[in-house]
Amino acid sequence: MTSLGGAFFAVIQRDLSIAMRHRGDLLNPLFFFLIVVTLVPLGISPEPTRLAAMAPGMIWISALLATLLALDNLFQADFADGSLVQLMLSPEPLWLLVLAKIIAHWLVTGLPVVLFSPLLGMILSLPGAGFLPLLLGLALGTAVFSLLGAVGAALTVALHKGSVLLSLLVMPLYVPVLIFGTSAVQRAVDGMNYGGVMAILAAVAAFSLLLAPFAAAGALKVGING
Amino acid sequence: MSSQPLLEFRALTFERDDWPLFSDLCGALKAGEILQITGANGCGKTTLLHILATIQAPTAGSLHWQGRDISRCRQEYLTAMAFVGHQSGLKLSLTPRENLHWLSQLQPLSRVSSGAALARIGLAGFEDVPCYTLSAGQLRRAALAILCMSEAKLWLLDEPLTALDVEGIADLEALLLGHVAEGGGVVLSSHQPLAIPALRTLALDAMTEVAY
Amino acid sequence: MWQWFHKLGSPRWFYHLSSKFLPWLALASVVLIVTGVVWGLAFAPQDARQGNSFRIIYIHVPASFLALAGYYVMAAAGAVGMIWKIKLADMVMVAAAPLGAALTFIALFTGAIWGKPTWGTYWIWDARITSMLVLLFLYIGIIALSRSFSTRETSARACAILALVGTVNIPIIYKSVDWWYTLHQPATIKLTGAPSMHPDMFKPLLVMILGFYCFYALVLLLNTRTEILQRERRTTWVKELAAGK
Numbered sequence: 064m065t066s067l068g069g070a071f072f073a074v075i076q077r078d079l080s081i082a083m084r085h086r087g088d089l090l091n092p093l094f095f096f097l098i099v100v101t102l103v104p105l106g107i108s109p110e111p112t113r114l115a116a117m118a119p120g121m122i123w124i125s126a127l128l129a130t131l132l133a134l135d136n137l138f139q140a141d142f143a144d145g146s147l148v149q150l151m152l153s154p155e156p157l158w159l160l161v162l163a164k165i166i167a168h169w170l171v172t173g174l175p176v177v178l179f180s181p182l183l184g185m186i187l188s189l190p191g192a193g194f195l196p197l198l199l200g201l202a203l204g205t206a207v208f209s210l211l212g213a214v215g216a217a218l219t220v221a222l223h224k225g226s227v228l229l230s231l232l233v234m235p236l237y238v239p240v241l242i243f244g245t246s247a248v249q250r251a252v253d254g255m256n257y258g259g260v261m262a263i264l265a266a267v268a269a270f271s272l273l274l275a276p277f278a279a280a281g282a283l284k285v286g287i288n289g
Numbered sequence: 290m291s292s293q294p295l296l297e298f299r300a301l302t303f304e305r306d307d308w309p310l311f312s313d314l315c316g317a318l319k320a321g322e323i324l325q326i327t328g329a330n331g332c333g334k335t336t337l338l339h340i341l342a343t344i345q346a347p348t349a350g351s352l353h354w355q356g357r358d359i360s361r362c363r364q365e366y367l368t369a370m371a372f373v374g375h376q377s378g379l380k381l382s383l384t385p386r387e388n389l390h391w392l393s394q395l396q397p398l399s400r401v402s403s404g405a406a407l408a409r410i411g412l413a414g415f416e417d418v419p420c421y422t423l424s425a426g427q428l429r430r431a432a433l434a435i436l437c438m439s440e441a442k443l444w445l446l447d448e449p450l451t452a453l454d455v456e457g458i459a460d461l462e463a464l465l466l467g468h469v470a471e472g473g474g475v476v477l478s479s480h481q482p483l484a485i486p487a488l489r490t491l492a493l494d495a496m497t498e499v500a501y
Numbered sequence: 502m503w504q505w506f507h508k509l510g511s512p513r514w515f516y517h518l519s520s521k522f523l524p525w526l527a528l529a530s531v532v533l534i535v536t537g538v539v540w541g542l543a544f545a546p547q548d549a550r551q552g553n554s555f556r557i558i559y560i561h562v563p564a565s566f567l568a569l570a571g572y573y574v575m576a577a578a579g580a581v582g583m584i585w586k587i588k589l590a591d592m593v594m595v596a597a598a599p600l601g602a603a604l605t606f607i608a609l610f611t612g613a614i615w616g617k618p619t620w621g622t623y624w625i626w627d628a629r630i631t632s633m634l635v636l637l638f639l640y641i642g643i644i645a646l647s648r649s650f651s652t653r654e655t656s657a658r659a660c661a662i663l664a665l666v667g668t669v670n671i672p673i674i675y676k677s678v679d680w681w682y683t684l685h686q687p688a689t690i691k692l693t694g695a696p697s698m699h700p701d702m703f704k705p706l707l708v709m710i711l712g713f714y715c716f717y718a719l720v721l722l723l724n725t726r727t728e729i730l731q732r733e734r735r736t737t738w739v740k741e742l743a744a745g746k
Binding site: 069070073074076077080081084085143144145146148149151152153154155160287288 | 342343344345368370372374375376377378379380383387390391392394395396397419
C-alpha cells in the first residue's frame, strides 16, 4: 500500500534520477548563467569599481533568467509522455506531489545556480561582504522562482508555444524577490544591516511555499486541457 | 455479487465551445464486463475516457462509482481505478522496472512484483534497460504491465492495442479476460475488433464534423 | 438571494437587464466627464509650481485608479466564474482584461507626458510609474494567456488562476517597488500628493474619478454584451434579437 510520504519522496527521487541521466541538461542553465554574466564586462566595462556596483543586480537578473530557462520543463516533459496524468490520478493529494516536483526542480536548477553564484560574484568584483547575503538571498529567491514559476508552468503545460508565454506570465511576479534580493547584497556591501531584508525575503518564500503548491495543482487541472 | 454497476455514467455531455462532441451519453459497466468504445477518429473516444478517469470534467452529466456520485468519493474511486492513456506514462530515460516502481508509489500496485509483471506481459530480459531503447510495441507492453500489478477493480484503457503485434494483442486479451473473471471491469477504446466473447460495445458515432 | 445570483448568471437575463440601464450609465459618464474636463481644464486654478501642466492629472489620476481597480474586478469575476461555474463571470473577466490594460497604458502615457514639463524627461523610474508598468505586464500576461487556449472555458479558468495569483502578489509588488524607490530616490524629486491639493483643484478631480468609474462600467458592460452575443450566437434568443424580433 502507498503511504503519503512514500509518494512524495518517490516523485522527488524519480525526478532526481531522471535529471542525473541527463547531466548535460543539468549544466545548461549554469552555463547560461555564466555566459550572461560574462557579457556584462564585455558590454559595459571591465573596470572593477563599475562592475562591483552592478554585480548584485547582474547576478540576480542572470540567476532569474537561468531558472526561467529551465522552468518550462517542470511539467511539460511529464505531460508529453503521459506520466503527468498518472501523477494526477494518484489518490495522494495533488498539491503534495506538485510540491515534490517543485522541490526536485529546485534541487537540479535553483541550487546549482546558488552554489555557482560566488564564482560569478568574484569575476564581477563583488566586495567580500556581499557573498553571504548573495548566497542566502539566492537560496530563498530561487525557491520562490521555482514555486511561483510552477503555477505558470502548470498553466502553459499543454500549450506548444509555452516557454515564451511562460516568461511573460511569471516575470512580473518575480519583481519583489529581485528587489529584496539585490538590495540585501547592496546593503551588505555598503556596510549596512541586511537582516531585515533577508527576513522579508524569507517571509515571501514561506508565503509562496504555503500557497503556490495549491495554485499550481489547480492550474495543472486546468492546464492539461490545453 | 450485487447487481449494482461498478461504473455508471448518466447523461454525459461534452461540448467544446458550444460544439457538442457527444451529448446525453448513458451507460453502465457491471463487474465482469468489458466495454469497448468504438467510433471514428475525432468522435470523442479519448475525451470520454478522460471524463471517466476524471481527468476532464463533462459539460453536463454525472459519473457514479458503485452507486455513489464520483464527486463525493473521488479519492476512493482513484484507488479503485487504473488508467493507461494513449501516452505510455513511462519516462524514457528510466528502465521499465524503475518506471513501475515509481508508479507503484502513486497507486496501489502490489499484486505481483514488477519483474513478474514484466515477464507476464512479455518483457522478460528488458526489465533493466532504459525505455528509450524499447520499440513502440515493447513500450506499450511495459505500460500495460502496470495492469498486471494493479489492485484496481476498474481499468480504463485508451487505445491499448496501438503498436502491439498479434502476440501482444493475444496477451492483452488474456489479461483482460483474467481481470473480468476476478470480478473487475474494463472500459477500453479501440477501433479494432477484439477477440473477446461477450464484449459490449458503445459506438460513439460522429455527431459533428468537427475533428479536433 | 441564491436564486437571484444564479439568475444574474444567465447571460440572456443579464443582456436584457443591462439594456435598461445602459443609456443612463452612458448619460452619467458623458455628463460627469464633460463637467470634469471643462471644470478641470478651464476653471480650476493653476498649480503654483507646475502651472497648467498639472491639469493632466484629471486624466492621469482616474485612469491610474481604475487601472488597479480593474485588475481586482477582473480577478473577482474570474474567481466567481471558477467557484460557482457562472459563465457570465467568465465573460466579464474576458471583457475586463483589455479594458484594464488600456487604462494602465493611458495612465502610463499621461504620466510620461506630465513628466516632460515636471521632471524634464518623459520617463523616470518613479515608484508609481514602475508599479504601473509592472501592472501593465500583469495585464499583458493575462491577455496573452487568454488567447493561447483552444477552448474558452479552459482559457477562462486559466486566466482566473493567474489573476488570483497576481492579486495576491500586487500588494507585495507595490510595497517592494515603493521601498525600492525610497532606496534610490534622489532627494530633489518629490511628487505632490493629493492631500496637499487645493480643494478647487480637487473637486473637479473627484468628478472626473466618478465619471471614469461610470465610463469603465459602461465599457465593461458593452464589452460583456458583445461577448455574450458572440458566445450565445447559436441560441434562439440571440437569433431573434438579430432578426430584429
